[in-house]
Amino acid sequence: MAGEYKLLLEGAKELVLVCTQGEKYLLEAGMQHLAVLENASVVIGKDGYIKAAGDAKIIRNQFSGASFEKTIDCSGKCILPGLVDAHTHPVWAGDRVHEFSMKLAGASYMDIHQVGGGIHFTVRHTQEAPEDELFQRFKQRLLRMMRAGTTLVECKSGYGLNLETEIKMLRVIERARRELDIGISSTYCGAHSVPKGKTATEAADDIINFHLPKLKELELNGEIHVDNIDVFCEKGVFDLNSTRRILQAGKDKGLQINFHGDELHPMHSAELGAELEAKAVSHLEEISNEGITAMARAKCAAVLLPTTAYILRLKQPQARKMLEEGVIVALGSDFNPNAYCCSMPMVMHLACVNMKMSMKEALAAATINAAYALGKSHSHGSIEIGKQGDLFIINSPRYSLFFHSNSSYTVVTIIFHE
Numbered sequence: 001m002a003g004e005y006k007l008l009l010e011g012a013k014e015l016v017l018v019c020t021q022g023e024k025y026l027l028e029a030g031m032q033h034l035a036v037l038e039n040a041s042v043v044i045g046k047d048g049y050i051k052a053a054g055d056a057k058i059i060r061n062q063f064s065g066a067s068f069e070k071t072i073d074c075s076g077k078c079i080l081p082g083l084v085d086a087h088t089h090p091v092w093a094g095d096r097v098h099e100f101s102m103k104l105a106g107a108s109y110m111d112i113h114q115v116g117g118g119i120h121f122t123v124r125h126t127q128e129a130p131e132d133e134l135f136q137r138f139k140q141r142l143l144r145m146m147r148a149g150t151t152l153v154e155c156k157s158g159y160g161l162n163l164e165t166e167i168k169m170l171r172v173i174e175r176a177r178r179e180l181d182i183g184i185s186s187t188y189c190g191a192h193s194v195p196k197g198k199t200a201t202e203a204a205d206d207i208i209n210f211h212l213p214k215l216k217e218l219e220l221n222g223e224i225h226v227d228n229i230d231v232f233c234e235k236g237v238f239d240l241n242s243t244r245r246i247l248q249a250g251k252d253k254g255l256q257i258n259f260h261g262d263e264l265h266p267m268h269s270a271e272l273g274a275e276l277e278a279k280a281v282s283h284l285e286e287i288s289n290e291g292i293t294a295m296a297r298a299k300c301a302a303v304l305l306p307t308t309a310y311i312l313r314l315k316q317p318q319a320r321k322m323l324e325e326g327v328i329v330a331l332g333s334d335f336n337p338n339a340y341c342c343s344m345p346m347v348m349h350l351a352c353v354n355m356k357m358s359m360k361e362a363l364a365a366a367t368i369n370a371a372y373a374l375g376k377s378h379s380h381g382s383i384e385i386g387k388q389g390d391l392f393i394i395n396s397p398r399y400s401l402f403f404h405s406n407s408s409y410t411v412v413t414i415i416f417h418e
């Protein structure tokens with residue numbers, strides 16, 4: 001095949017495609033048979049999309065007359081699809097290391113919340129921070145994520161709570177989308193906490209009557225772009241009814257639903273997610289049996305967050321039961337001031353050790369299924385012809401070494417803009 005191409009990744013020891021049939025997600029059975037080729041190559045076109053992925057000899061013959069802007073010799077190395085982080089809170093100012101010592105002394109998440117710590121501490125600092133300072137901090141975090149192999153990340157607002165600061169955060173996210181290579185799925189999470197002096201119902205009214213119409217206006221002006229809507233559905237935060245009202249209003253404005261549910265208390269959030277046809281519900285440490293059945297039936301992804309259960313010493317989400325019952329399981333880092341983890345490989349490692357997922361399951365959950373949770377599995381989450389050329393190379397002959405926290409490997413992340 002003649003013609004000009006951007007990149008040839010040649011002769012990888014292992015090429016992890018994940019899937020090959022355009023699957024939008026993988027259930028438990030499919031996760032056991034991830035597509036992995038040996039001695040294989042990938043071709044990326046000038047438009048940044050994958051043009052070929054397969055046996056190295058066949059590709060060499062097929063593209064013998066072609067020219068490439070760049071060729072990378074991948075012998076002895078592995079190529080994997082870029083990792084997708086389906087849940088982060090990466091825009092904020094003010095660190096919370098002082099709370100870590102409180103937690104080590106036995107304070108719970110809600111103990112800290114009630115003495116003005118937790119989200120409220122971050123909200124105060126984020127409200128006061130200049131927009132450029134917020135961006136610079138956010139940018140450093142995104143670069144660290146990219147260095148660990150993440151090529152698409154969901155980024156939430158939610159440390160503003162008032163409209164002005166929520167918009168400031170969404171503008172910061174928009175700037176990163178335009179200036180950096182990493183892919184971003186932007187989430188409005190104005191219902192992350194109830195602002196002081198308001199009830200959950202009053203806060204929901206503000207969001208529905210003022211925040212969402214303003215965001216729509218800014219979207220139409222081309223100032224920001226928001227993909228998803230999120231609510232912290234939790235006892236003492238937003239009850240089920242306020243959560244339903246906010247999510248439905250967001251959906252009516254064209255946003256995908258992707259929200260925090262059943263984390264600290266059973267709230268029937270999973271059932272609500274299924275009812276509203278949410279793309280995903282995150283956390284789910286306290287999901288009910290009925291919730292598992294409802295999510296499986298509705299094809300609503302469960303975004304599990306191993307760092308949260310680890311740092312808050314919560315019970316682990318029932319990953320095995322969800323997989324067995326046919327739920328689409330995805331992973332996210334839950335990066336936030338309280339769980340400072342930029343590394344999806346670390347998240348996958350924790351999912352294996354603490355949530356009893358296999359390495360293949362964790363990899364599918366951090367690629368194709370996380371992409372599905374963001375409505376992006378048509379373009380991300382596997383190495384298939386026609387998808388965006390987002391991938392990473394590790395200097396190891398077996399991709400499974402990637403899961404072993406003691407293994408030393410370096411990551412080269414390659415991302416092309418849409």
Ligand SMILES: [Zn+2]
Pocket residue numbers: 087088089260334
């Ligand atoms: Zn979260």
